[in-house]
Amino acid sequence: AGVSSGEIVLGTHLDLSGPAAITMPPIRNGLQMRVDEANEAGGIHGRKLRFVIEDNGSQPPQAVRVVDKLIRRDEVFALLCPFGSGPGVATVKKTVDAGVICFAPYGAAALIRKASGDSPLLFTANLHYDTTTAAGLKWTLAKLGSKKVGFIYQEGPFGDLVGKGVKEGLAAKGMALAAEAGYKVGDIDFSSQVARMRAAGVDLIVGATTTRETIAVAAEVKKLGWSGVNVLTASPGRAGTTLSIGKASVEGLYGIGGWRITPASAQGPALKRWSDSYRKRFNMEPDDVALVFYDYASWFMQGLQATGKDLTTAGLVKTLQASSFKGESSYETQRFKDNHVDPEWCRVEQVVDGQWLPRSEIIDPAKSSL
Amino acid sequence: MGAFDSASLSQFVQLGLQGISTGAIYSLVALGLVLGYKATEVLNFAHGDVLMLSSFAAWYFIAEAGLSFWFALPLVVLLAALLCWLLEARVMRAIVGQPQFAGVMLTIGIGFMIRGGTSMVFGPDSRSYPTPWTGHATTLGGAIVADLNLVIIAAALGVTALLFVFLQRTALGVAIQASSQNQLASYLCGVRVKRLNSLVWAISGAIAALCGILLAPISLVDLSLWFVMLKALAALVLGGFGSVPGAILGGLLIGLIEQFSGVYLPDGFKDVMPYLVLIAVLVFFPRGLIGEAHGRRV
């Protein structure tokens, strides 16, 4: 379904109104921009793309309804980067059961995969937080020589997964977690979590925190004048916005990166053109997240293109499984292995003078043995 | 035993101070709620959203328009007061006399509109702006507190004192309490009830704006700022609805409980402890810790 002589219908559901709406604009814009570009270039094998975006409010029941709508009413051919672990887990089975491809959902990839019953129609491009965290943490422990590690995490699947990685990383070094402290989305104050870390005397805080909380934790550490400690944020906290909003308070912060952030000064001509085009389209500054989702969409378009005129679900699945991709946001070329992106390139970086600078090599967690 | 050696003592002081300064935020938000409730017996669920909107407005004036903080502060406070005045005069007034819950529903709707509207106008992403106190901290008795937190404590104290005097000592304040108890009788006494209600909402809006402006630099200008309303609600009920000192007490208690349970209890208790305490307290003090006298004569 979803493919007619003149049109391919794609859909997604994002949190346009709920607690995660904050992070949605670059995601939506990145996806939309790639779709628009494809249409401007005459479509894919002559078929125009129609992209339907729905609001899931980060709520699973609501997500189930919009996915129903996308599948049954809009009859989409594929879902492109739907957002949220909860919504993803709740809807992926429905999606694949209806024969609809789910490409690069943004959320806990392992959980979504499990919920899908390991369906071949699901392609996950988002790194597994546990494996990358474990790899990044192992490198950091070796490099910084940290003795006691604490963990601040967001309650939810994201925090759980990073936590799993933290424990694995520590176990590999024969260490155990010295302290952990959770928080809820919407908490305004992280002093008690940091105080807990301090009371336990840790010298490395790992944060399963998104932008806002990463900044808050770093700022709290700075405020206390607590010098003997490093802060390492797992993937989503290591973003461009952390710098632009956090400013001085995030100086010195470590982060595990899952994609390349290229400072404006170092951008090549292709990236510059992309940035200008983005600015023009959306009247706002592009950021790394927008580029990541633009790249995901590109990978998908590449698959569509390569499948050829005779587009079927099975055909596309086959093409994607055999495809490889390197975008401006990828560290290195990646492909799909068992429908999951491989290798899961990651890198430990640090904020220096308001920029993420590489500290480690590019790591393949599957092979990392530090 | 040495359980209170100097290190743990200074940690204790640090937690206490931090608890008080977080609690002061809750108290300040709760105060705004109490005030609106006192006059119109409407629990304003849009209060947190006014607070959130104010922080966006402050960001706009300071970071975008480049006004100085000291100019933006009164401006935003004034605008928020105006907004709330209009809300009362144009919207809330239409359901006077309807069951109390109609007001709650209406403000929930208004809250959604404000949140949706803010996100439509400004976009949903978070941002920040500088204040004169950003990045400064003070050492007090071995504990370190951000200056901004001290300012918030001072603001909470100041607002409380003003409100207390206003409500208890001035004729207008007594009239506010009177109209909430019996609006009809208040009209019959010649009180300009409508204007008074709008005024109270305006003051409450001003307090929300003050909270928003002071809070945003700590937790960023963000759509989820309204969440603080939930904690304030808990504070309000813990202290006793409709009581100014109750709101302060409740807010501080919740702040302290969070801090101490965050460090001294196993992980996971911090977030639910305030609510567990709340339920326990209400079972023994059904009207909150310093709730109003009750009982209707039959």
Next chain:
Amino acid sequence: MSRSHYQTSYAEGRALLRTREQRLLYGALAAALVVAPFAIPTFYVGEASFIFIMCIASLGLMTLTGFTGQVSLGQAAFLGIGAYTHAQLLTLGLPLPLSLLAAAFTAGLAGLAVGLPAIRVSGLHLAVVTLAFAIVTEHVAGRWKSVTGGHSGLAVPDPVLFGFSLGGPLPFYFLCLAMLALVLWLLLNLMRSATGRAFVGVRDSEAAAQGLGIHVARTKVLAFVISAAVSGLAGALLAHQTQFITPESFGLALSLQLVLMVFIGGMGSLRGAIFGALLIGMLPSLISLAKPLLPSRIGSQFGLELFVYGAVLVFFVLLEPRGINGRWVRIRGALDEFPLRRRGGFRRQKAYMRSERG
């Protein structure tokens, strides 16, 4: 033709369908509901099942809030408890009907636990106690991994009855419809007998209720238990609808939606609960259907859904503070007296706030 109708026995006075017209009307409605799923696109069949589930939950809350006057801001917790119980028991192999019953029962027990403080606490204080309970429940659901699967969630087995799967859109539609009909019938019975009257009595005057021999505390707790049990049933069905349950499915947003349903529908009326669930339940879909009609500058703004949602709420509360049911009753009244009705009927008099403290 006059609609007046003379009753010839007391039993007739409490019959559910009193007049011929009513029997015809509701008969037609029932027939339509049975035929409809075969005639409409599958997407709408799924939507209808969801609305039925919301109707059940809304009826549950109406029992508590609309009839007994106890506001609950944490109703979603009971749905959650029902959903988790159901998912676990189904996984253990319990047959569907028993598991549904057990879900209602467990939620009812939780209702008992929350109801006990409610004996002493009232009004907004109670509302916040229930809110606190829901926050704690959600938290526990996230942490108690062995039972709930934590934030990773729990898969819900397909509903199977006598070896026949009810998971597909059509069978599930009829499962939900049947459950709704059952719950509605039970609650209608309850509300027209002594316990239902006692609920209203406790709501309107505790002093008088006590004087008439109503055990106020027990009645309040009973309302909590019944309301929670009905909500638990709704939760169990909702679990099938989402097929995978996570704690955030049962958060504050759902609780607020339920409160909005009973209020916008019209307090103190089962019909109101259904009206409210219809409106609030369909609103997100309606907004999403209407979005393509908007100019894309506005249609693509973030927060548009929330804004429109809020605006519709505000519109309805302002239009009819007593709920859709209130308007329904007035319109019906106006039709009944049609030629005799004089002007001024819909004009609103000045009104004054009456304190509910004390």
Next chain:
Amino acid sequence: MTALLSVRNIETWYGPVNAIRGISLEVRPGRIVAVLGANGAGKTTLLNTIAGVIDPAKGSIEFEGRRIDGRDADAVARAGVVLVPEGRQVFTFLSVLENLRMGAFARRRDPEAKRDIERVFEWFPRLRERQGQAAGLLSGGEQQMVAIGRAFMGRPRLLLLDEPSLGLSPLFTKEIFAIVQRIRSETNTAVLVVEQNAAIALATADDGYIVELGRIVAADSCARLRERDDVRDFYLGGAGGHAAPGAAQAARPQRRGASWR
């Protein structure tokens, strides 16, 4: 002499219920005017309409030559027309003293207000004893005293009383009416009083109106009204207000269905 208050042909509705169907009446300065009528006749509605508590759908109300209909109740009160409403309506959580002070809210800067409180305490010594108590905890009669005292604190030129004797002891009912007369003679305040206790109302007032089904059916001086047979039958309980002992054994009167809607 021109009228202090003149009500012309007002009509008032509660949604679909037409409670007043065209009433006109006048109160001249310094006069006490009584309004009598069965339950549900529309007396309370009449007073509420004059006081601005509800709006008339038709007709005009003039006070001291100025239109007051359609204004809000607070504006009417400040104009000098103060209502003691049905059901007392005290501020339950405020003390007796604060209740009285609220009565003088519109003239809270007037130094005379203090003296007026003394005066109210003189009339109602019981209130002086209870001045610190929350008004909601007072007995029914005590609350009535608070309501009347509070209205007086507004120094009205026209006082509207809705069943002031409701729930008061016989002695106190007499006192209230004596006080009403005192207020009138000391301050030349005109009074419009609605009363079920027709005997005492007709004895105190100068002029009287009788309302039935939202219309005036009789208007005259009280002296003449007292003489009328129908008034005696219906409003004075047949024998000057006090049914003789044993009257209950008399034949049961047929209820006049018309006055019950």
Next chain:
Amino acid sequence: MAFFEVDQLSLSFGGVRAVRDVSFEVAQGEVFAIIGPNGAGKTSVFNLITRVFDASAGSVRLLGREITGVARHDVVRHGIARTFQNIELFEGATVLDNLMLGRHCAPHGSLLAQLFDLPVVRRAETATREVVEDVIALLDLAPHRMSLVAGLPYGIRKIVELGRALVAGPKLLLLDEPASGLNPEETHELAHWIRDISDALGITVVMVEHDMSLVSAVADRVLVMEQGQVLTSGTPAEVQSDPRVIAAYLGA
């Protein structure tokens, strides 16, 4: 043993001694009135009898059974029903439902039976309805049967409340100022009803009342209270001529 006895009953609120050592006895079938100045403690005595307040001292007995310790909602099962000075009706319900609620103390089937509307419930409902209809007929409430209480005039509400208390089938009926707000004609009619209730239904009535015409018309005996204490008691005629009562209550 007297039918109904109140013995040395006392109540204080903080410093205010609202009721002090009040004792009286009422015989079966009697109409007994309590009068006294405002704030004398009459309503408080009613509230003590129906257990709204806990007495500081003293006891209340009906047919020799102690009432002072029973739960509030059990008072009616001991045969005592009351009305309230400020009318406590269920505003959101119809007159019929208000009256049906009056009979809550009668058996009405278990919760499960109610949920499934079993025959036992239907029978109980019909039985209740029959009692209610009798009262409706007695008090001429038929035209208002289906009206919402909230829109009724004051006088009708008073009667509805009286009816609700009657439906409970009490042995002892407490009426708090039943005639307040009624005009003389209606009061006159009320007098008949109270007599009917007492004579025809055999219910003992204790009422608090300020309208002496009603008291004279129906009361067998009168108790006069002042400042929480018993001032005197006697027949209506005796009491009305007592100089202390005239000074404190009736006025010259």
